[in-house]
Amino acid sequence: EAQVTQNPRYLITVTGKKLTVTCSQNMNHEYMSWYRQDPGLGLRQIYYSMNVEVTDKGDVPEGYKVSRKEKRNFPLILESPSPNQTSLYFCASSGISSGANVLTFGAGSRLTVL
Amino acid sequence: AQSVTQLGSHVSVSEGALVLLRCNYSSSVPPYLFWYVQYPNQGLQLLLKYTSAATLVKGINGFEAEFKKSETSFHLTKPSAHMSDAAEYFCAVSDEDGSEKLVFGKGTKLTVNP
Numbered sequence: 542e543a544q545v546t547q548n549p550r551y552l553i554t555v556t557g558k559k560l561t562v563t564c565s566q567n568m569n570h571e572y573m574s575w576y577r578q579d580p581g582l583g584l585r586q587i588y589y590s591m592n593v594e595v596t597d598k599g600d601v602p603e604g605y606k607v608s609r610k611e612k613r614n615f616p617l618i619l620e621s622p623s624p625n626q627t628s629l630y631f632c633a634s635s636g637i638s639s640g641a642n643v644l645t646f647g648a649g650s651r652l653t654v655l
Numbered sequence: 656a657q658s659v660t661q662l663g664s665h666v667s668v669s670e671g672a673l674v675l676l677r678c679n680y681s682s683s684v685p686p687y688l689f690w691y692v693q694y695p696n697q698g699l700q701l702l703l704k705y706t707s708a709a710t711l712v713k714g715i716n717g718f719e720a721e722f723k724k725s726e727t728s729f730h731l732t733k734p735s736a737h738m739s740d741a742a743e744y745f746c747a748v749s750d751e752d753g754s755e756k757l758v759f760g761k762g763t764k765l766t767v768n769p
Contacts, residue, residue: 545698572755581664583745583761584699591755599756631698635755642687642706642749644757646698 543568547632547647554622555655562617562630562650570636570645573615574599575607577628578649584631590615622654657682657748661760669768674718674733676763678746681727687749688729689757690720694742702744705729716740741767 574589586599590609633644662677703714
């Protein structure tokens, strides 16, 4: 089944404790991105990647890092999480196989930073 | 830069009634426009997309949207609401002509009353 898999789905952590949210897709998509969803603000893009070793900032990149060493994986790294990063995070991908601009989303990762 | 505005953060309809969710866009180039739906505790999934082939676009689950250039609108409609349509709906526009990056509206939560 074609899908985007995120882990963990739920996480509670404390301020300053580094964490990584993994994202993997099995559709050989070139494009991957991370969004955060907050009430009343909709989805805002954090980082995106056009292909392996190519990443760029989205609209709200502060406090986040990403890497794209393999085509299928696009982890989101919070080096020193803070409470304002409490949010629902989505990974998404798209590529030729899904049609231009058609994003396939993961199920989401709900992060709470205490 | 492209942007979308969704009028009404919450819309409530009775089962069997018309569903109308409003979206206006701002774009300096012919836009690619999308509607995504998010069911409770799930990721977003594509409802339909407009890519200039036809102004009336039919999507899944009986939804359709009409592109009106003169009004810069892309409203989503469904003739008869079903309880299973209760979800949050997001309008999105491609950031640039054909770009993979989507800019999302803030979302409209649809409630369907029995």
